[in-house]
Amino acid sequence: MSRGRGGRDRSLTRDRIIDVALRIADSEADLDRLTVRRLAGELNVGAMTLYGYFRNKDEILDAMADRVLGGMHLPDEPAAGPAEALHTVAYAFFQMMREHPSVVRLLTTRITDSRRAVRGAMEVVLQRLVDAGIPGPLAVRCYGFLITYAIGFSGYQVPRRWGRTDAVDGAEGRRRRRHFYRGLPVQDFPQVVSLVDELVELPSDEQFESGLAAYIDGMLRMLALAGVEI
Structure with a gap:
């Protein structure tokens, strides 16, 4: 183990701590099981060592949300219309929550003020919907439905693999x-x-697609009535 001045483990970084915290949280059904003591044990360091990187468990949870939400990926779709954009956003949320089940619990128990998270999982998403021709206020409503639909369905699917x-x-x-x-x-x-x-x-993936298709169909009708070209 490489140590710097003061005996600090050089291999221990904030990113490594978050990696292990996410691994623990994604494997558990309860965020309460992610404790500073358990995290320290997994990292083979003393609990007090972690307080040199994070002041408390809440900061660790915020950093986890920052990592996952801020890293959400939307594939490039230069000519995407409303239907394609809605479909892409829905599956981006769904895939993110499937890869990191802990983010479902984070989103339902915490509010993040992280600029990285707000940009990755909100600003970029809203921009995609607006670029696809969905008016801003309606894009917000679409965003609200898509993220809560993904939260609910992925949470339901976790114990029903x-x-x-x-x-x-x-x-x-x-x-x-x-x-x-x-x-x-x-x-x-x-x-x-x-x-x-x-x-x-x-809890099937087909059920998720069926519900999403029904929502997109209804939204396209609403856009048509509003005079939006689709």
Whole structure:
């Protein structure tokens, strides 16, 4: 281990601390399980060492949100219209939250004032929607729907991984859930038992796409009524 003056570990940086904090948080269902003591243990340093980089856990959580939100990527779409832009933004949010489930919990428990986060996950997104021909005030409404839709769906999907198309054990997960629903007493759950095949698809990527398509269709109608060329 390389140490500088005062015995400080030269390999320990703010970025490395955030990397490990995100790894822990993304693997847990509760941000409370990300403690300074646990983080220090994963980094093989004393807890007090971390306070030389962050004053408290809140600063660590803010830095995590800054990293993930500020790093959100939108692919280049020079000629994108409203439908393409809405679709791209929705999947950018969805992918970000799938890669870092912790950001769902961060967004539902904290408000960030990070300029990097506001630019990466808000300013750039709003600009994309406006550039696609969506008027500013309506772009804000679209932004609000798309981010909350992604938060809600990705949060619902986290414990129901069988819905993901990339899930290794997706088929087995669906089989088990189907077996559970079919085992319910039909006299008490007639709809659940009869609709079992559809119910196991609720957390599927296809379900996300279906809901998004319905929203985009409705938004295009609204834009047409407002005289916006689509």
